[in-house]
Amino acid sequence: MKTIGQLMIIGLIFFMTASVTFAHTDLSKTNPEDGTELTASVSEIVLTYSGQIEEGSAFDVTNEQGEVIPVENFVVADGVLTGMLESPLENGAYTVNWNSISEDGHPLSGTFSFTVAVPEEVAPTEQEEVEETEAPVEQAAEESTEEAVVDATATETNGSPSFIWIIAGLVLVLVAGSLWMVVKRKNV
Template sequence: MLKQLLFTLVAAFLFFVPKTYAHTYLDSTNPTDGATITEEIQKIDLNYSGKIEEGSIFKVLASDGAEMAMESFIINDSVLTGTLASPLPNDTYKVEWDSISEDGHPLSGSFSFTINAVASDTNNETVPGADTSKQIASDVTKIVDTLKTETDSEDGNSIWSLIIVITIILLIITVVTIYSYKRTYVKRKKNK
């Protein structure tokens, strides 16, 4: 009676153990399924529960069905990394993957994500002298950082020299900016 009960329990256990535990499965992805990414990406990672074999690949499809060009695939034990030929532009993408587990079992599936990267400043109107002002502001920042470093290591009297230098630099920026705007205003007035 005890042998029959033990045999029945073992048989029931083997019957109810899911077959998926015997095979490799997709554990996680980067980007994750359903994610919205706010920066450009050029690599996609698929992480499996076990080792996968050569020949495992995936394709990336844009919302209009266009297949994005892949540059390479790298398999490192249980991670499949695909590098795209160029960063993905803003759109919704579907990744369709086909992989081969270590035991030869074929795996397939899909997931999707959205790219919504912040666009760079697209203001086409440029003000003459703006680049000069930006360059001067960049130079001022460098000078101030250098002076701060030197001031931190010297007496408190050198703080006045820092204030004087910053004041002079701000005056130069103001003069250059006013001159640039006046020059632009005169040119526009002549063109009318």
């Protein structure tokens, strides 16, 4: 009889711990990706998390000389942190140092790096410069929106298994408790 009670306690502890473990938010994707060499200009940086993050989450960008590159503003929406750069990055190596706050209040931080290597071209006309600048921003905004929708769907999907584990754990505890009561009554 002690064994059934001990199993119930172990099962309860396991499922309580498992639900907390599945709840943590992590950085799941960056744009630009860590370690990549880009041949197009970069005017925004996007960090996608496995769960929701709080306002106040931010990052800074430094070049290979250690100089901080200005970021105009940050937008937090559906587990995605987007920062618009004051101007497109010049060729060189960059490091992003990010600090975020998960929905449950846990601090998150880390770094990733990338390199910009835009090929030198013949100087474009003023009209071509305007068109080239507008296209990546519009495309990046569309990609950010698509990523946010995919991330929101993934978060909903990722949230379900922990809920199912909690329900399964409760059912297991109830069944084990019922069996223990039946065995106890037969022995009395």
